[in-house]
Amino acid sequence: MTITDLLHWASVGHLTSGRPTAARETGQDGLRTDPDHPGLNEVVGLAEHDLEEYARAIHYLETAARHGLLGVTGELTLADCYLRFGLVRAAAAVYDRLANPGQCPTPHLPALAKGLGRVGRYAAAQNVCDRLARLRPDYHPAWYGAAVYRLMLGRPLADVLPALERAHRLAPHALPYRLTLAAALTDVGRAADAYPLVRNLSAEDVACGGLCRRLLAVFAHAGDAAQLDAYQARADRLAPQSPSRAAGHGNRLADPRRLPRPAGHGNRPAHE
Structure with missing residues (x-):
């Protein structure tokens, strides 16, 4: 040596x-x-x-x-650097290659899925999340990612709910999971099932006005006047900075890109 x-x-x-x-x-x-x-x-x-x-x-x-x-860490890091300078094609070429079977070890799949999403490769990102969920069925960010990328692709909410429900079961205190699941249940007419998810959730913990408005139906259905008023007031305050009020991606759920990612999702693994 x-x-x-x-x-x-x-x-x-x-x-x-x-x-x-x-x-x-x-x-x-x-x-x-x-x-x-x-x-x-x-x-x-x-x-x-x-x-x-x-x-x-x-x-x-x-x-x-x-x-x-x-190494794969180096490739993912290089692609991240490309994106910081707007070099989307160069980054996408790296992510596309790593998305091929056998090219990306399991510990790097979260970062790969995140990268594919950043360059608009939502179908590939969903496939990576699905693969990760099969390999690590107790890894809740994989299920949440699979759900989010289905939303980005405009898939019916009936196809999104199983992954969302699995993510919530694995991490019931994760706020993004609870909110996304509650909104999805509401949009498919299951306000009664959504209510336990948000019954005790302060409106101040919700950063999206469009999502606050969507959840009004939950509190109205449950007859919860206090939460109904609080979420209405919060939605009104957030209205000027809530572009997610507009319909998007083929369903009524708030744009998932505005929801925070779960802690640790997409972090770079240790150097090989």
């Missing part, structure tokens, strides 16, 4: 321990000896990304790709 290889592994150790500045400095020491070393270029590129130096990250990651294969 050469000194360059030792510096590479030391740089990887810094990066995986949450020390991107040290990772960059150690990697750059190695690159002074071997500027074409693919591993060093990759780890320095990943460190630059963590330090929000996205143009420099692209330089190092593309250099690594020219001199050897990037």
